[in-house]
Amino acid sequence: MRNIMLEYIGEEPKILNELLVSNEIENVIYQAFNSIHSIVFIAHGSSYNATLTVMHALRQMTGMRVRVLLPSFVLWNTLSLGDPRTTIIIAVSQTGISSGVLETVARAKAEGYRTLSLSENNSTILANLCDYSISLQCGTENSNAKTKGFVCTQVALLKMGFALAKKIELIPVEIIEEYFNELKGMIDQIKDTMAAVEDWIYSSHFFENIDHMFFLGESINYGTACEGQLKLMETLCVPALASDYVEFTHGMHRCLKPESHIVLINGREQSFQQKVELFDYVKQLGANVLMLDSSGLFNYEARVISIPLFKNLQSFLLHTIAIHTLAAYTPFLLNRNPNAFANDDLASLMKTRILQ
Numbered sequence: 001m002r003n004i005m006l007e008y009i010g011e012e013p014k015i016l017n018e019l020l021v022s023n024e025i026e027n028v029i030y031q032a033f034n035s036i037h038s039i040v041f042i043a044h045g046s047s048y049n050a051t052l053t054v055m056h057a058l059r060q061m062t063g064m065r066v067r068v069l070l071p072s073f074v075l076w077n078t079l080s081l082g083d084p085r086t087t088i089i090i091a092v093s094q095t096g097i098s099s100g101v102l103e104t105v106a107r108a109k110a111e112g113y114r115t116l117s118l119s120e121n122n123s124t125i126l127a128n129l130c131d132y133s134i135s136l137q138c139g140t141e142n143s144n145a146k147t148k149g150f151v152c153t154q155v156a157l158l159k160m161g162f163a164l165a166k167k168i169e170l171i172p173v174e175i176i177e178e179y180f181n182e183l184k185g186m187i188d189q190i191k192d193t194m195a196a197v198e199d200w201i202y203s204s205h206f207f208e209n210i211d212h213m214f215f216l217g218e219s220i221n222y223g224t225a226c227e228g229q230l231k232l233m234e235t236l237c238v239p240a241l242a243s244d245y246v247e248f249t250h251g252m253h254r255c256l257k258p259e260s261h262i263v264l265i266n267g268r269e270q271s272f273q274q275k276v277e278l279f280d281y282v283k284q285l286g287a288n289v290l291m292l293d294s295s296g297l298f299n300y301e302a303r304v305i306s307i308p309l310f311k312n313l314q315s316f317l318l319h320t321i322a323i324h325t326l327a328a329y330t331p332f333l334l335n336r337n338p339n340a341f342a343n344d345d346l347a348s349l350m351k352t353r354i355l356q
Contacts, residue, residue, distance in 0.1 A: 005235075005328035005338065008141055008148045009194060009321065015148060016155050016187045019137050025156060029163040032116055032132045038065040038082045042074065042104045043092040046146050046230060047118075050153035051092055052223030053316050057158060061165040061176070071100030074107065084112040091117050094136060094149035096124020097353045105129050118156055120149060125354060134160075144339045145234040147324045150227065154317060158183055182310040186317040189308050193318045197325040200305050206288055207330045210261050213240040215323075216248055216278075217265035220314045224265055224323060231327035235338035245275065258286035263323075266293045267314030279303075292322050 039058070041051045051068045059066045065082075074081065081087055089108040093101045096119035105115050106129065117130035120138055127133035138152040158179070165176050201207070213232050217225030222244050229242035243252055256262070262282055266275055272295065282289040283303070291298055294307040294315035307318045331338040347353065 003328060003332055004143050005145060005147060005324070006194075008143060009324055009328060010191075012148055012151055012321075013187055013190045015138060016151060016190075019152060019155050020159070020184065020187070022137065025134055025159045026163045028116070028132050028134050029160060030167065032088060032114060033164060033167065035086055036064070036088050036114070038087040039067070039090060040081050040087060041066070041068045041090050041092060042071055042101055042108075043068065044071065044098050044100055046150045046227060047092040047094060047098075047153060049223050049227040049230060050150050051157065052226060053220050053320070054154055054157040054161070055223075056220055057179070057313065058161045058164075061161045061171060061179070062168055063170045064164075071098075071104040074104045075100065081108065081111075081113065084114075088114045088116060091115060091126055091130060092119075092153060093117075093124075093126050094120050094138065094141075094146055094153065095353065096120065096126035098126075099351055099354050102126060102129060102354060118153060145231050145327060147328070150324070151317065151320060154320070155183065155187075158313075179312055182313045183317070185308075186310055186313070186315065189318055190321050193307060193321045194325050196305060196307075197322050198329060201326065201329050201333065204290075204302065206290055207236075207261070207326075207334065209259065210236065210288075210330075210334075211238055212255075212260065213238060214248075214252075214256075214260065214262040215240065215242045215265070216245050216262065217242070217267075217319075218245050218271075219268060220316045221265045221267045221319055224316055224319045225263075227320060228263055228265075228323040228327075231323060232330075235327045235331050236334070236336065237342050245271070245278070256282065256285060256287060260285075260287040262287060262289050263326075264289065264291045265319050265323075266291060266295050266298070267316065267319060268311075269295050269297060272297050292319055294318065 043051050091101050091105045115130040116132040117126045118134050119126050120136050122133045122135045136152040138148040215225040215228035225242040229240040232240045291304045294309045298304050
């Protein structure tokens with residue numbers, strides 16, 4: 001059986017390096033962001049998760065107020081988006097046909113907000129609806145679970161942050177270059193990270209007898225945990241839950257069982273001892289635990305995959321690659337088809353996407 005997801009992940013270094021050298025994002029930022037002090041992102045699914053991972057870096061680089069909202073927060077609530085004169089609405093949808101995102105953009109435009117789209121190309125329905133558009137340059141993905149579009153969204157948003165930081169001059173150029181070099185370094189490590197995860201999967205038997213799963217992350221990598229939850233649900237069709245480390249012990253921990261599978265994502269040194277105690281507790285419980293660690297502080301053992309450290313960005317891109325590789329390999333090891341029919345007619349019934 002062909003593993004199309006792995007093929008797409010393998011294409012990512014080339015696509016991301018091409019996105020890095022493209023000038024489209026910088027050109028759009030200089031046109032669209034005059035007098036802007038607040039950014040509101042609107043997204044569903046993987047696009048929402050990708051935006052969550054980059055939100056913190058955007059705030060640090062620009063000093064702007066940055067929010068990430070689901071369309072329903074705008075459509076069915078009285079939540080204020082801010083002053084239309086100083087707020088831009090950025091709609092993120094790889095396919096550009098997510099109905100909730102399109103409806104939210106239409107409402108925002110009617111209320112006088114500037115709108116900017118991020119989608120797979122500049123000819124999508126969403127791109128044509130918005131005032132400005134940026135192409136993710138990821139190409140089409142004929143797969144149920146998207147990977148190329150996710151990482152292209154992350155890189156495009158970071159490039160947006162770099163361009164805004166230079167325009168605003170809030171932080172020194174040297175700091176922006178440091179972030180850029182970390183991003184480039186992570187892209188260069190994608191293939192090695194895929195190989196390390198592949199080797200671990202084949203030797204660990206981690207996913208045998210899986211029927212539910214937890215993903216824990218924090219800070220930048222909370223969005224990565226959310227993406228892990230979604231990807232495993234899409235490819236294995238088993239219940240999964242994502243949580244922040246601290247939030248997990250506000251009730252969700254009661255669902256841990258010896259047969260549980262849990263992935264811990266650690267991209268920074270802070271609260272290290274707390275994570276060690278959680279790791280040890282889960283092991284003693286007898287549950288299946290995997291630590292994706294880029295802090296370099298966890299001593300290597302069979303339940304840890306070490307990931308190169310990129311301190312400022314907490315190695316988020318490589319943690320993403322690890323999660324996506326797990327989601328791509330595991331169904332094949334369990335002799336399951338990740339693109340098999342699984343209530344797909346419900347999305348049509350709910351009009352999740354606008355068909356072109």
